[in-house]
Amino acid sequence: MPNEKAQTLTVAEAFAETSKALQQFNIERIRVDGLSRGNACDEEKFRMLTEQEFMREFVFHSRPCIIVGALCDWPALQRWRDDRYLFDLDEKLPMVYEKERTSKGNGEINENDSFHEDEEIVTESDAEDSKNGTSNNEAESQGTLGPRRVTVALTPNGRADAVTYVTYNAVKNESQVHDKLEGKSDFVVTEKLFMSAAELRVTLPELYRLLRANPLVPPLKSQFVDLRRPQRSIAYAQMQNNCLAEEYQHLHADIDTALDRFGTRVFGGKREAANIWLGTPASVSSMHQDWVENLYAVVRGVKEFILVPPWEGVFVPKPELPAAAFTLKAAANCKEGEEEYIFSDSPTRDGTSVPWMDVELTPAAVDDPLHIKEELRDKLHPLIAYVQPGEVLYLPALWLHRVAQHADSEDSRVIEEASTEEIAKVSRHDQKHSAPLPLIAAVNYWYDMSFTNPAVVMLREFGLLL
Template sequence: MANSGIQEGIERCFTGLAQEARELFLDSGVPVLERTPPPLEFYRSYVAPNKPVVLSDFTASWHALHKWNHRYFRQVIGDLQVTVAVTPNGYADAVTDGYFVMPEERQMMVNQFLDIMEEPGSAQGVFYVQKQNSNLTEEFQTVMGDVETLSAWGTQVFGKAPDAVNMWIGDGRAVTSMHRDHYENLYSVVSGSKTFLLIPPSDLPFVPYESYPAAHYKEVNGQFVIEPDEEGAQVPWIAVDPLSPDVARYPQYANCRPVEVTVHAGQTLYLPSLWFHHVRQSHACVAVNLWYDMEFDIKYNYYKFVESVAQLVRKH
């Protein structure tokens, strides 16, 4: 009985935490700014309070906005070998059939990838340029000059250069499952659009996690199979699909207050560190994001404390 009372008290504290965040500093939606603020003003208004915002002119000087299309890519990097993630359903790094499944990675020429983008039914599976190891600087160096990857503004805001710069080119069926990153993220859409479903870190206690055996996809005789990793590693991952959450199984998730924002070509989303996000996109969307390592300061300490307490409550 005593333990039950303590647990109920903690859950009330969690509810109060989320409610106060919404009332005291979080916006009801994601604001869109026509002009990017000076670095210090941006840091004070958005980075320090950990609030997302869309910038309409951050990429105004990028040549990529008017150069990057299939014709240009074919002419300039058509024969370049790049890494492409392939899945049967568009879900990479996601929970499927009780496993945390990573994509099959293939090396192919940009021309081959673009052929599939232009005729999605011409190949088995969903193809997505999404390798998150600074693939723009590692694989797409030829077109790096078309974007400002070392933004002086970003360096002043975050006090450092980007830790990684990633290129994303995707099929409209490709979906990024709900997760969080330990990065300050400037996510710029060059063509098409991306729709982000966001949940603030203050809703952390209501986001359910489970542990899943790690696996990867492999195409065998024209069919995709899930192959468990030989090491038998377990991966903690979010247990709900925010587009159709199973609140009967995870009732606490109903306390979350997701916010949706669509980022269009020429816009940049500042996605603060530790915000949960789920991403959909238009077909053949092209985007570039800059990851800046977050500050592991007192806010992170409090975040980890709340996470630890939430895990204890779930176990009991």
């Protein structure tokens, strides 16, 4: 006879039971036939699934998992350990013509196509011809000739695109802005805003220098920023605009395409975007959700994902907040190539508002519900996933996630060894011997969410598509 209790469960109770079951089993590590490689130990520890089994058990059930051994054929696993290579500190990359940046489409990556159509690669002889006026008009029309540049996000608190309490000196109206510039203000304001990062186009060595200057950990009370005081920047290369194809074409040869082809098959279509993430432990991504299927591949460092299933997302506060951004000004008395950036003393608004999730969950909340706000304590059942180098997180569409990051054991060991006085002396005289960055490097692929996926259909039927 069917269980009578099961017959009387409400929809909310049924979802809660599912969440508790996911908590009990946590995030499973698996292997996928044809994708995962690895040693005999991995073969014994983790289940091997076919692609069809992966789709049935995880995609159709909207269930996250970690795929091990999926990046064994990526040269990036070794090459990206070398900061000098990854950030072109020896300036070996050829110069490029960079046009004014425009929004592009998918920017397909091919194994034999290392560069984007917006850029022309320039050899030394080409550059010399350009100086002599012998370059063709087509090349000259490409734009400015120079080293490759990428986009970096800068914030004072390591949190881009996040609910932030911003304190600043305000004036009553625009006619008094000149008084503010002279140090006068009418009153101090603390506002709850949706804050975006300031963005800079920098060379790869400049990106390295900015990351090197980051603090070792996120600031305390990072949800609060006081712009009345000078704020140093925290850098994170975290553009979500298909930046692997748009800005990092020189790294395509380091990335095997098998994972992307796997995603195309199991999600039923080509990817929407491929992004690269280069950051340090100082940066945290606030709780949010994406309407895409996500394969998140960690190359270096450890990513810490706190996950909340979409059927619990309806309980998370999502206020409509004024949108604003941090803006920058260069610090005075800086040498060329050693610029420091400080933040303007007030947020820059764009006149819009953004609905954003207003909840902060930490690993402590996963271990003990007492660390969750009382009004959410019985409603949220967060999970945690630590994704190690060489592993891929399958993050189903609509799952809420907060992402922190940590240096992995290999970088931590080398950094600790390099902190001795003897090596520190060497590093001051020879940058080649300096300690590596506590870098977290990852690549992720986004695929369109299928509205015929059984899990998505269920969420839509119950009005849970946020």
